[in-house]
Every structure is written in C-alpha cells, then in structure tokens.
Amino acid sequence: MVKLKVLLPEQFLAERTYIVNVLLKDFLGLQFRIETHTKNDYEILLPNGKDLIIKDHFFSSIQSSIGYLYESFIPTKIMSTINEFIPEQDIPIIYGTDEIDVSDERIVCGIDVFASSFFMLTRWEEYVNETRDSLDRFPATESLASKHQFLDRPIVNEYTEMLWNMLQFIGIEQERLERTFTIVPTHDVDHVCLWDTPVDVLRTMIGDITLRKDVKLSFKRLKQYWNIKTNQEKDPFDTFDEIMDQSEAQGIQSRFFFMNGGVTKFDRKYKLNDPHVKDVIQRIVKRNHIIGFHPSYNTYNDPVLWKQEKEGLEHMLGFQVKEGRQHYLRFDVPNTWGIWDDNDMTVDMTLGFAEMEGFRAGTCYEYRVFDIIERRPLQLKEQPLIMMESTFAYQEDHLRPEWMLHRISQLKQKVKKYKGSFVILWHNSNFNHGMWNNVKHVYQEILRD
Incomplete structure (x- = not known):
C-alpha cells in the first residue's frame, strides 16, 4: 500500500506530529509518512497527486521561544459554519476560518482542525486558566466548550470525520479503521x-439526634446496622x-x-x-x-x-x-x-x-x-x-x-x-x-x- 505524505512546518513540530498521528493514525487508521516543509500549513498528499491543505491558524502565529501556554491564546469568540464535509448540521471553529476552496485536484480548508483538536485533547486550557472550584478542580463552566455550548458534542470526532470526508473527496484509496460502539x-x-465500623453508625446516630432532631431515625439506623451485621438484611x-x-x-x-x-x-x-x-x-x-x-x-x-x-x-x-x-x-x-x-x-x-x-x-x-x-x-x-x-x-x-x-x-x-x-x-x-x-x-x- 502506498502511504500518504503529510507535510508539516518545522515550528512546534512535536505538537503537530502528535496531533496528526492521533487523528490520522490512531483515529482513522491511515498509513502515512511525515516530512517537513517551509510553508506554514499542513499538507496531505495522496498517491494520485491530489492534496488536502489545512490552513494553520494557531502554531504559525506563535513564536517558538514564547510558546502557546498563555490564556490569551484561548479564543474568546467561536463561530460555527457549514460545508459539504461536516457530519453534523454545523461545526464549531476553535481555530481558523469558515473558508473552504474545493476543486477536483485540491481542497484548501480554513478550519484548523489540527490545532483545534490539540486544544481539546491536551487540555492546555486547564493549565493556563488557573480558576478552580472548592475541591481544586477546573470547573466545567470555565471551559471553552461549556461557554460556547459544545460540551455535549464530541467535536474532535466531528473534525476527524470532516478530515476523512475531504480525503475521500480527493480520492484516498486506503480504508479507514473499523470501530465498534x-x-x-x-x-x-x-x-x-x-457503615464500615460501629463508630460510623454511632456518629450518624448522633447526627440524627443533634442535627436532624429525629430520635426515631437514629434507632432505625441502629436496627439496620444490627440486621446487616447479623445477615438479616443485605x-x-x-x-x-x-x-x-x-x-x-x-x-x-x-x-x-x-x-x-x-x-x-x-x-x-x-x-x-x-x-x-x-x-x-x-x-x-x-x-x-x-x-x-x-x-x-x-x-x-x-x-x-x-x-x-x-x-x-x-x-x-x-x-x-x-x-x-x-x-x-x-x-x-x-x-x-x-x-x-x-x-x-x-x-x-x-x-x-x-x-x-x-x-x-x-x-x-x-x-x-x-x-x-x-x-x-x-x-x-x-x-x-x-x-x-x-x-x-x-x-x-x-x-x-x-x-x-x-x-x-x-x-x-x-x-x-x-x-x-x-x-x-x-x-x-x-x-x-x-x-x-x-x-x-x-x-x-x-x-x-
């Protein structure tokens, strides 16, 4: 089988290589080889000479010496778009534009599906946004997905399907990985x-009496504890x-x-x-x-x-x-x-x-x-x-x-x-x-x- 060729910019190569491997190899099961080039965008070349270009709207705009781990790089506005390749009625764009240029030989996609997927999978937004709840957890309400109403969508799967549909349009001959729900x-x-110990039930009974003001409930607890311990009750x-x-x-x-x-x-x-x-x-x-x-x-x-x-x-x-x-x-x-x-x-x-x-x-x-x-x-x-x-x-x-x-x-x-x-x-x-x-x-x- 002739492999695809995936061309990546050298800047942030570790991050780009990772996300390309996750979407194309792990999720879709495709065979390809990665090379670098001097352009800013992702390019997927098929053996038939046709190609898919994913415009880079994230890594190419960031200096390598500075890095991307800053809250200012989290989008503040999310737009959705429609095109012939998406699996749902629309698709949110985390990074990129809604522009898409389709011809028989090439597709140029303005949605940066790779940076958008990298954002979701690595959870780097949780590293740069230091907001935490009372248990030191990143709150759902602080997530970009919650703020822009796509938390209930497997958006990375949607991006992956869009990738596959575009590759099919330009004639990919490889079969995708078969999955099962x-x-x-x-x-x-x-x-x-x-109750793990008698102390536990005693503590609960004291709460029934002093806090809940329910003496009968405290005795019900004691009876239940005894019944469980003597195998009279499960x-x-x-x-x-x-x-x-x-x-x-x-x-x-x-x-x-x-x-x-x-x-x-x-x-x-x-x-x-x-x-x-x-x-x-x-x-x-x-x-x-x-x-x-x-x-x-x-x-x-x-x-x-x-x-x-x-x-x-x-x-x-x-x-x-x-x-x-x-x-x-x-x-x-x-x-x-x-x-x-x-x-x-x-x-x-x-x-x-x-x-x-x-x-x-x-x-x-x-x-x-x-x-x-x-x-x-x-x-x-x-x-x-x-x-x-x-x-x-x-x-x-x-x-x-x-x-x-x-x-x-x-x-x-x-x-x-x-x-x-x-x-x-x-x-x-x-x-x-x-x-x-x-x-x-x-x-x-x-x-x-």
Whole structure:
C-alpha cells in the first residue's frame, strides 16, 4: 500500500506530529509518512497527486521561544459554519476560518482542525486558566466548550470525520479503521459497606439526634446496622453481584476501581485486608470483571503518595492494576497524567467534569496523551468519562428518571454515531440507598445497546 505524505512546518513540530498521528493514525487508521516543509500549513498528499491543505491558524502565529501556554491564546469568540464535509448540521471553529476552496485536484480548508483538536485533547486550557472550584478542580463552566455550548458534542470526532470526508473527496484509496460502539461501565468503590465500623453508625446516630432532631431515625439506623451485621438484611452498598449480573446480561465487563489510602474526610474508610472487602474482590475476579485503581483525594499531584497506594493495592491483589480514575475527579494538567505514566498505567478514565456531563476532551475515543510541558506524547492513554450519575445530583431537579434517561440517551446516541466508547461512572453505593432507589433502573436502561 502506498502511504500518504503529510507535510508539516518545522515550528512546534512535536505538537503537530502528535496531533496528526492521533487523528490520522490512531483515529482513522491511515498509513502515512511525515516530512517537513517551509510553508506554514499542513499538507496531505495522496498517491494520485491530489492534496488536502489545512490552513494553520494557531502554531504559525506563535513564536517558538514564547510558546502557546498563555490564556490569551484561548479564543474568546467561536463561530460555527457549514460545508459539504461536516457530519453534523454545523461545526464549531476553535481555530481558523469558515473558508473552504474545493476543486477536483485540491481542497484548501480554513478550519484548523489540527490545532483545534490539540486544544481539546491536551487540555492546555486547564493549565493556563488557573480558576478552580472548592475541591481544586477546573470547573466545567470555565471551559471553552461549556461557554460556547459544545460540551455535549464530541467535536474532535466531528473534525476527524470532516478530515476523512475531504480525503475521500480527493480520492484516498486506503480504508479507514473499523470501530465498534462499546459501553464501558465503571464503578468507583468509595464505600464497600454502608457503615464500615460501629463508630460510623454511632456518629450518624448522633447526627440524627443533634442535627436532624429525629430520635426515631437514629434507632432505625441502629436496627439496620444490627440486621446487616447479623445477615438479616443485605448491605445496600453491596451491589457488586447485581452490577456484574447486569453487565454479563449485556455481554460486557464492569470495572471496579478500589481505593487504598487517604486521610481526608473525602476518602474511604474500608481496609483492603478486611475479610468482607477481600471477599468482594475475589467475587469480582472470579467472574472475570476488572479491578482498577482509585487513588485517594490528595494523590492527583502527589507522586509519592500515589505510588505508595498503588503498590499497596497490588500487593494485596497479587497482580498489577493498569487502569483507574482519580478520586473526586481531581486532575491537574499535565502532572496527573505524568504520575500515571511514570507508574506504568495503561489507561486513565478521569477526564470528565463532575458538575456537567459531556465531552471534556471533545472525543469519545481512547487516545494517547501529550505532556504540554515536556512537549512529548506519553504511553498513557485517556479514555474520557462522559457521564457520572452523581452529576445529576448537582443539578437542581435533574435527579429524575425521565430526565436522566433523556439526557443520557442523547449522549449515548452521539457516541454510537461515531462508534466510540460510552464511558459511564455509577458508584456501587448509589443503587439501593436513599434517593438513588428511584433512579437505579436508569442504569439498566443505559446498558441496553
């Protein structure tokens, strides 16, 4: 097979090479060779002599000695356009213009799909915009995608489809990579039991009496605790078999991410050497579902603590863990990715917003990440989180079954259109307890293809 030739400017070559490889090689599965040239734009040459030029509207305007990691380089206005190659009714332009010149021999595209995709995938906007919420997380409302109403669109997938459609128009003979839509259910195990110790139930009972002024409720708690401990009642947080049953019914695997540390009020209380916890893990392994790592609250920027917790988890398990998600979705670009990569992790699934569902990285495909400080791709891959059940609890009146099903179905259909991975997070503790009783059937609906 004759490869394509991709010509790139020498300026910011590491960044350009990375994003070209992600879109053309990883996403589309095309074969090509990269060369440099003295022009400012991207040029893709086909064996038939025809070419596609993507106008550069970002890197060529920035001095290499200064770099692009400044908030002033984030666009303040986003326009949308239509053309014959886009997969949706319109397409937002992060960098570039709506100009497109089409002839039989050449297409010149004004939308800088490469810089726009680089912006979304590397999350460099989160590095230059230092706004954080009370948990030191980059807020969804600060993202360009949220501000300009395209957070619920996998915009990088749209750019990739546009690229493919233009290449088809000028006669590409290679076949693209075949993909299959998949549902990826994940479960952060923040709690294994409703109450891990007698102290926990005692503390809750005191709160019932002193804060909630409900003595009867405190005694109900005590009765429930006793019934659970004497096996007269099932622990509402022990939903592991139920979750695996539902996944197996659809022919998919669940992923359970366990913690092994943490001293803050946000961290878990269970111990990995507890007989009940060991039993849960053994049940998961026996049924061929996946155990992953859920690093504690303060690990997202602490490589020493992160490593200690991972090694302790692996020591208890007797095997290595290769994937997982940061607790509370705490994430620091690019440091958190670097910690995961340094510890030989394969896949991170943290990249989603806690307070808004959607496409934080602009894609529903797993992709290799890029370190914007060291200016190099890492071995680690990101599989972005698209929907978390707790997000709907953030939003007033949105913890309603009909609304959740409607909203989740919208996102699911978009992922299905691009044959991506619909990564969802539903905590094991949010099925048979409190307000979650009324919406747990939503989870079953999600899993149905």
